[in-house]
Each structure stands twice: as C-alpha cells, then as structure tokens.
Amino acid sequence: MPxxxxxxxxxxxxxxGPQHPSTHGVLRVILKLDGEKVIGTECVxxxxxxxxxxxxxxxxxxxxxxxxxxxxxVAAVSNGLGYCLAVEKLLNIEAPPRAQVTRVILTELNRxxxxxxxLGTHALDIGAITPVFYCxxxxxxxxxxxxxxxxxRLTTHAFRIGGLQYELYDGFEExxxxxxxxxxxxxxxxxxxxxxxxxxVARLKGVGILSGDECKEFGVTGPVLRAxxxxxxxxxxxxxSGYEQYDFEIPTGQNGDTYDRxxxxxxxxxxxxxxxxxxxxxIPSGPIGKTPKVIKPATGEVYVSIEAPKGELGYFxxxxxxxxxxxxxxxxxxxxxxxxxxxxxxxxxVADVVAIIGTLDIVLGEVDR
Amino acid sequence: MGxxxxxxxxxxxFQGLWVTFRNQNPKYIYTxxxxxxxxxxxxxxxxxxxxxxxxxxxxxxxxxxxxxxLACPETLIVVGSERNEQTRRKELTTFTYDLSxxxxxxLCEDACPVDALELTQDFELATYTRDGQIWDRQMLEEGPKPxxxxx
Numbered sequence: 001m002p003x004x005x006x007x008x009x010x011x012x013x014x015x016x017g018p019q020h021p022s023t024h025g026v027l028r029v030i031l032k033l034d035g036e037k038v039i040g041t042e043c044v045x046x047x048x049x050x051x052x053x054x055x056x057x058x059x060x061x062x063x064x065x066x067x068x069x070x071x072x073x074v075a076a077v078s079n080g081l082g083y084c085l086a087v088e089k090l091l092n093i094e095a096p097p098r099a100q101v102t103r104v105i106l107t108e109l110n111r112x113x114x115x116x117x118x119l120g121t122h123a124l125d126i127g128a129i130t131p132v133f134y135c136x137x138x139x140x141x142x143x144x145x146x147x148x149x150x151x152x153r154l155t156t157h158a159f160r161i162g163g164l165q166y167e168l169y170d171g172f173e174e175x176x177x178x179x180x181x182x183x184x185x186x187x188x189x190x191x192x193x194x195x196x197x198x199x200x201v202a203r204l205k206g207v208g209i210l211s212g213d214e215c216k217e218f219g220v221t222g223p224v225l226r227a228x229x230x231x232x233x234x235x236x237x238x239x240x241s242g243y244e245q246y247d248f249e250i251p252t253g254q255n256g257d258t259y260d261r262x263x264x265x266x267x268x269x270x271x272x273x274x275x276x277x278x279x280x281x282x283i284p285s286g287p288i289g290k291t292p293k294v295i296k297p298a299t300g301e302v303y304v305s306i307e308a309p310k311g312e313l314g315y316f317x318x319x320x321x322x323x324x325x326x327x328x329x330x331x332x333x334x335x336x337x338x339x340x341x342x343x344x345x346x347x348x349x350v351a352d353v354v355a356i357i358g359t360l361d362i363v364l365g366e367v368d369r
Numbered sequence: 370m371g372x373x374x375x376x377x378x379x380x381x382x383f384q385g386l387w388v389t390f391r392n393q394n395p396k397y398i399y400t401x402x403x404x405x406x407x408x409x410x411x412x413x414x415x416x417x418x419x420x421x422x423x424x425x426x427x428x429x430x431x432x433x434x435x436x437x438x439l440a441c442p443e444t445l446i447v448v449g450s451e452r453n454e455q456t457r458r459k460e461l462t463t464f465t466y467d468l469s470x471x472x473x474x475x476l477c478e479d480a481c482p483v484d485a486l487e488l489t490q491d492f493e494l495a496t497y498t499r500d501g502q503i504w505d506r507q508m509l510e511e512g513p514k515p516x517x518x519x520x
Contacts, residue, residue, distance in 0.1 A: 059442050062440075062476065063440070063441075063442035063476065064442070065474075066442060066472055066474035066476070067442070070472075130385075130388075130389055134392065137397070137399050140399065144411075147410065147411040147413075147414060148411045148412070148413065149413070150413065150415075150475075151411060151413035151414045151415040151475065151488070152414075152415050152473060152475075155472070157474045157475060165475075165479060166413065169412070169413070189388050192384050192385065192387075192388050193384075193385045193388050193389075194385075196380075196381040196384065197381050197382065197385055198376075198381055198382070
C-alpha cells in the first residue's frame with residue numbers, strides 16, 4: 001500500500017488575478033482550496049497604486065480636485081463632491097443653493113451610472129451576457145448629460161470648491177427629465193431579465209452572507225450594509241448639500257446575501273430617480289458660486305463623509321495655513337468593503353468568489369488610490 | 370400550484386427572452402460607425418488645447434501672463450515671453466503644452482483671463498511618437514488635422 005494515492009486530496013493554492021476579468025480590475029486573490037471549497041483567501045492589492053494622497057500634499061487645493069476623480073472613476077462626481085465639501089468645511093463657506101441642487105442632481109445621476117456599471121458587470125460575471133449591453137446603453141445617456149454639462153464623460157471634474165464652474169446648459173432640465181422618464185421602465189426591464197431568473201436566483205441566494213453585526217465589525221457601508229437590514233444612509237443620517245429637502249426611502253434587505261444586495265441596488269436606482277425628479281423641479285435661480293482665487297485655510301483639520309454609490313466616502317483634510325493641504329486622507333468605501341471578502345467567501349465555492357467580488361462593487365482605482 | 374406551473378413552463382426564462390426579443394427593435398441600435406460616422410461631441414467638450422489667435426490680424430490673444438502654467442496641476446505648460454522694449458509689454462515667444470501628461474481637467478482654460486487658451490472639441494490625439502504629444506505654439510494655434518474617412 002503506497003503512502004499517497006491519487007485518491008488523497010491536498011489543499012491547493014490558486015491565484016486569481018490580477019488579470020482575471022472577474023476581479024474588476026487588478027485585484028489579486030490568493031485562494032486556498034479544498035477541492036472546490038474555499039478554505040481561506042488573501043487579497044493582494046496595490047497594482048493600481050498611484051499615491052493620490054501624497055500627490056495631494058504637493059498640489060494646491062484647487063489643483064488636487066481633478067485627481068480625486070481618478071480614485072473611484074465610475075463615480076467621479078461623488079468623489080469630487082466629497083472633496084469639495086471637505087475643503088468648503090475647512091474654509092467655513094457653503095455653496096449657494098443653486099449649486100447645491102445641481103450637485104445633488106449630478107451626484108444622483110452618477111449613482112445611477114455607477115450602479116448600472118455594477119449591474120452589467122456583475123451579471124456578466126454570473127453568466128448573463130445581455131444586461132451589460134442594456135446597462136451601458138442607458139449609462140451612455142447619463143454620460144451624455146455629464147459631457148454636455150462639464151465637457152468630460154468619466155473623470156468629470158464637475159464641481160469646484162465653493163460652487164460650480166459651469167452654468168447649467170440650455171435644455172439641461174429637459175434632458176434630465178427625459179432621462180428619468182426613459183430610465184424607470186428600463187429598470188423594470190432589467191428586473192424582468194434577472195429578478196426571477198432561476199439561474200440568477202440559484203447563483204445569488206444564500207451566497208456570501210454578511211450579517212448586520214459583521215458589517216459593523218468590518219466597517220462595511222453602503223448597499224452591502226443596507227442589504228443586511230441596517231438602515232444607515234449618510235444622506236439621511238448626516239444630510240449634506242441639502243439632502244434633507246428631498247423625500248426618499250432607504251431600501252434595505254433582510255438576509256444580507258448577494259441577492260439582497262442586488263435588490264437593494266435596484267431599489268436605490270429608483271430612489272435616485274425620485275430624488276432627481278424632485279431636485280429638477282426646484283432648481284433655484286441665483287449665483288452658482290465662485291472659487292476663491294487663493295485657498296489658504298486656517299490651521300485645522302476636518303473630516304467630511306458622503307454617501308457615495310459604494311458606501312461612505314470620507315475625506316480627512318489637514319491644513320497648515322498654506323495653499324497646499326498638509327495631508328489628505330481618503331476613506332474609500334471599496335477598500336473597507338473589500339476586507340469583508342474573506343468572511344463572505346470562506347466555506348463557499350470557487351464560483352461564488354466571482355459573484356461575491358462582483359457584489360461588493362469594488363473599484364480598484366479606489367482600493368489602491 | 371402557481372409555482373409549479375411557472376417552473377415547468379420556464380416562465381421566468383421566457384420572460385427574459387421576451388425582453389431581449391423586444392430590444393431587437395432597430396430603434397434601439399446605438400452603435401456608432403466611428404471612423405466613417407464621427408460623433409458629435411458636446412459644446413463644452415474638453416479635448417485638444419488651442420491657443421486662439423485674433424482672426425482679424427492673426428496675432429495671438431495670449432498675453433503671456435503665465436497663469437495657465439501656474440494653474441496646471443501637472444505643470445505641463447511652459448510659457449516663454451520677452452519684453453518688448455517699445456511697448457513695454459510682455460510678448461509671447463514660445464508656448465509648449467505637453468499633452469502626454471494632460472488630464473483635460475480644464476483648470477488652465479479657467480485660469481486664462483483673455484480666453485486665449487481653450488480646450489476644444491478635437492478628440493483625436495493619437496501620435497506615432499512620444500514627442501508628437503508635445504505641442505508647440507504653431508501646433509496649438511493650428512490644431513490637429515485628423516484623417517477624415519469616407520465610406
């Protein structure tokens with residue numbers, strides 16, 4: 001009798017990524033497998049590290065604004081809003097009402113664009129090829145609004161410290177309203193494709209469960225937290241940029257599994273349309289704000305966080321009474337959410353790893369910064 | 370019973386197939402036939418930079434104030450100027466714009482007090498060499514000349 005036969009199984013270490021298309025960028029996951037079961041994972045990040053925070057220390061406050069767009073590049077407008085709010089708080093100024101309402105509209109449009117990209121790629125990972133084309137078709141309409149408004153589609157640099165640079169273009173309201181009318185039936189269409197689809201349900205239900213308490217332990221925020229039944233949304237909890245004026249709901253799930261996160265994000269898109277519709281109706285007239293020529297805040301530090309499409313996006317800015325920030329620390333939602341990957345994957349199957357990475361909605365530009 | 374019926378007759382799958390069938394309608398075609406059919410970019414599009422000249426006399430609008438170079442986060446603009454002894458004014462001699470590092474944030478055109486530097490709607494910026502990305506004053510005034518394809 002030989003010591004080892006082919007019937008004996010051993011643990012297998014498998015490298016997933018960094019070029020794997022389902023890791024949504026350059027994430028490398030080292031998987032420890034027992035057959036098809038995952039015993040443990042380790043994430044290797046840093047392939048997209050550009051040192052954004054360090055760059056911030058060598059730029060003036062205005063000059064750093066385009067760089068923050070390049071962290072979470074599918075939700076660049078949200079990044080810009082967070083940074084502008086942080087510096088505005090440091091300077092003790094506030095954007096005029098017209099600028100605030102415009103910011104809300106563009107941020108919510110960006111939330112829709114981000115969720116659409118998530119839905120398309122997530123479905124693609126699971127094996128549903130169709131939704132990605134429909135999602136990108138609708139996302140194109142959002143990007144056209146961005147292009148018309150500020151001249152760039154992805155890394156928009158739409159907001160400036162103290163308000164806006166660009167006045168709304170003619171036909172902005174009509175275009176946004178037309179988008180809202182067009183978009184809601186499309187969400188129903190995606191739901192028709194996926195929600196009841198037996199393969200979709202079988203692949204997602206009960207996969208990657210993360211309870212509300214575990215979410216809080218890891219500091220996970222955003223749709224992942226809300227899918228676990230925790231009603232926490234910074235737009236309601238600490239309203240910024242006039243979010244308290246709008247009537248919307250926080251969609252939550254119960255089980256905290258991948259399917260619930262899908263449902264929550266679909267609901268969030270509908271709620272975003274609801275906010276946009278209310279905001280477009282009441283764009284006040286008036287100034288759009290002016291960027292101070294020289295920004296030289298008094299010594300101090302400030303932390304401002306907003307509800308980005310992926311979770312809590314925080315900026316911690318320290319000023320030393322010069323034109324350049326002493327330190328800019330970013331609390332990126334993707335980076336924090338990625339920590340929960342190991343807990344969600346452990347005990348699952350290899351095929352579920354792809355689903356769970358997809359459902360976390362990470363953007364590696366933001367994880368590595 | 371209803372669930373049994375839906376499972377046997379694959380109702381969920383046919384529901385999805387009906388969506389894909391509806392979307393075959395040619396009015397949902399969004400594909401652009403790019404080189405032949407050129408996209409209409411927005412009026413405010415931030416593309417290739419241009420150094421505007423006065424159309425009447427062909428002189429540059431730039432007053433060589435250097436504000437764009439100071440505003441640029443990547444410090445990729447180099448403005449060369451010399452003082453005209455007769456008019457006591459600074460006059461532009463050279464203007465270099467390194468497009469390979471540009472991220473089209475638009476801060477330079479915001480900073481320009483005379484609307485001389487502008488980001489235009491030209492978006493075809495590919496070159497064969499790295500040096501081709503460094504635009505001098507002449508290139509900035511003339512703009513790129515992309516090949517126009519006809520089908």
